[in-house]
Amino acid sequence: MIKQAIIPLAGLGTRLLPLTSVFAKELLPINGKPGIEYILDECIESGIKEIIFIISKKKEMIKRYFYNDQFYKKIIKRKKDPRVIKEYQKILRYKKMIKFVYQNKPLGTGDAVLKTKRYIKDKYFLMLLPDDLIIKNNCSKSMIKIHNKYRSSVMASMKVSKKNVSRWGIYKLKKKLEKNNFTIDSVIEKPSIREAPSNKAVIGRYILPKTIFNKLQKQRPGKGGEIHITDAIQSLINENEKFIAHNFLGKYLDCGTIKGYINSSSEIAKL
Numbered sequence: 282m283i284k285q286a287i288i289p290l291a292g293l294g295t296r297l298l299p300l301t302s303v304f305a306k307e308l309l310p311i312n313g314k315p316g317i318e319y320i321l322d323e324c325i326e327s328g329i330k331e332i333i334f335i336i337s338k339k340k341e342m343i344k345r346y347f348y349n350d351q352f353y354k355k356i357i358k359r360k361k362d363p364r365v366i367k368e369y370q371k372i373l374r375y376k377k378m379i380k381f382v383y384q385n386k387p388l389g390t391g392d393a394v395l396k397t398k399r400y401i402k403d404k405y406f407l408m409l410l411p412d413d414l415i416i417k418n419n420c421s422k423s424m425i426k427i428h429n430k431y432r433s434s435v436m437a438s439m440k441v442s443k444k445n446v447s448r449w450g451i452y453k454l455k456k457k458l459e460k461n462n463f464t465i466d467s468v469i470e471k472p473s474i475r476e477a478p479s480n481k482a483v484i485g486r487y488i489l490p491k492t493i494f495n496k497l498q499k500q501r502p503g504k505g506g507e508i509h510i511t512d513a514i515q516s517l518i519n520e521n522e523k524f525i526a527h528n529f530l531g532k533y534l535d536c537g538t539i540k541g542y543i544n545s546s547s548e549i550a551k552l
C-alpha cells in the first residue's frame with residue numbers, strides 16, 4: 282500500500298516572478314484556495330496518511346501557514362465566526378499529516394527527494410510536483426490502483442507538442458499493457474527536439490521505489506547542473522526496475538508559469 286507522499290516545495294518559483302518575489306508560489310490562490318491545498322486534497326482522497334513537505338528556509342511561510350494556531354485561536358475566541366472555525370479545522374486536519382524536511386540549496390528535484398530518505402517506511406511512495414494540477418480525475422488515486430495491480434513504479438504522462446519537448450522529461454515507450462498504461466523503455470530530462478525519443482512527457486506524479494535513494498546518492502548533476510529525478514529513474518530502468526507510464530484522464534493545469542497560473546483559476550471556476 283502507498284501510504285506516504287512527498288512534495289518538493291523548495292523551488293524558487295522564478296517562472297512566476299514577480300508573484301514569487303516575497304511569496305511562496307504554492308500558497309498563491311487558485312480560484313480562492315492556495316494551490317497546495319488542491320495537492321493535499323488529492324493525496325487525502327487517494328488514501329495517503331503522511332505527507333512530507335520539502336521546504337527551504339526561504340519557504341518557511343509554508344510552515345507558518347499550517348502552524349498559525351495562536352492567531353486562529355485569538356480570532357475565533359473574539360468573533361466565533363463559523364467560517365473561520367471551519368477553515369481552521371481544515372488546517373488542523375492537514376497539519377496532522379504533514380512533516381517538514383529542509384533542502385536549503387536548490388540543487389534539483391532529485392536532491393529534494395533524497396532529503397526524505399530516512400522518513401520513507403514502505404517499499405514505494407508517491408511524489409507530487411505542486412506546479413502540476415490535475416483536475417476532474419484524481420491522478421494519484423488511479424496511479425495507486427495501477428501500482429497495486431502491477432507492483433511497479435508509475436509515472437503520470439501526457440502527449441505534448443513536439444516543439445515543447447525541452448520543457449519536460451520525455452520517455453520512450455516499450456510496450457502497451459492496457460488502455461492508457463505502457464511500460465517505459467527510457468526517459469530523458471528536457472531533451473532538445475533532435476534528442477527527444479518521442480513527444481510523451483512525464484507529468485508531476487510519480488510512484489517511486491525506495492531503491493531510488495541509492496541511485497540519488499550516487500547521482501551526478503545533469504541538465505542545468507541539477508540532480509534530476511529523471512536521471513535516477515533511468516538508472517533504475519537500466520537495472521530492470523519496471524516503470525509504467527499512465528496517461529491520466531483528468532485535465533492538466535500548468536501552474537508553474539504566469540500564463541498557466543492565470544488560466545488555472547478560470548478552469549477550476551468552471552468545475
Ligand code: G1P
Nearest residue numbers: 410413449450482483484485511
Ligand atoms: C520536472 C521534471 C520533468 C517533468 C516536469 C513535470 O521539471 O524534472 O521531468 O516533466 O517536472 O512538470 P520542472 O517542472 O521542475 O522543470
